[in-house]
Amino acid sequence: MKxxxxxxxxxxxxRIVLGCLLLFTGTGHLTFxxxxxxAQVPTWVPLEADxxxxxxxxxxxxxxxxLVALGRYKVVVGWVVALFFVVIFPGNYAQYANHVDAFGLNSDSLRLTRLFLHPLLVIWPLWSCGSWKAAFGKKETTA
Known part of the structure; x- marks a missing residue:
């Protein structure tokens, strides 16, 4: 894989928009x-939620x-970001399963909708970084 x-x-x-969104949400994790x-951290996680x-x-x-700065390694970065979104999915599910209001998601239908939209977060970096194509796309042949 390239x-x-x-x-x-x-x-x-x-790719850059996703990078900016992650910078914004990452800053939000640490502040506002x-x-x-x-509230999203599942109770089974063996660390303090904070x-x-x-x-x-x-x-x-x-x-x-x-995502913003490492264009040369974007294929690998795309896979890492996609994996991150897979890893955080249990937090989104825990918010739904435990009926926790946060981020304006104050109903089970809104929380469920977010769960069904979550795969788009996995697909986004794979597509925008060319990661999926680099791994599974049509291979170039030389004659």
Missing amino acids: INTPTTTAQNIF VRHDFA LVVLISGVVEILLGLS
Whole structure:
């Protein structure tokens, strides 16, 4: 698998937008929505909820910076960001299963809708970084 693959202008714009969103939410983890993020930490996680929020905030900031600045390694960054979104899914599910109001998601239908939209967060970095195409796209042949 290549660490870099050509991407379109649209893909690059979406990669940078996702990076900025992760920078914003990562900053939120550390500051103004820290309490809301703590409400999402599943009770089975063996760490204090606030520590999980702080760690995930730092990780989101690093991932956001990577999406914006590490264009040369975007294929690998895309896979790492997609994996991050898979790893945080249990928090979103816990918020739904435990009927926890946070981020304006004050009904089970809103929380359930977010669960069904979550796969888009996994697909976004794979597409915008060219990660999926680099791993599974049509292989170039030489004659």
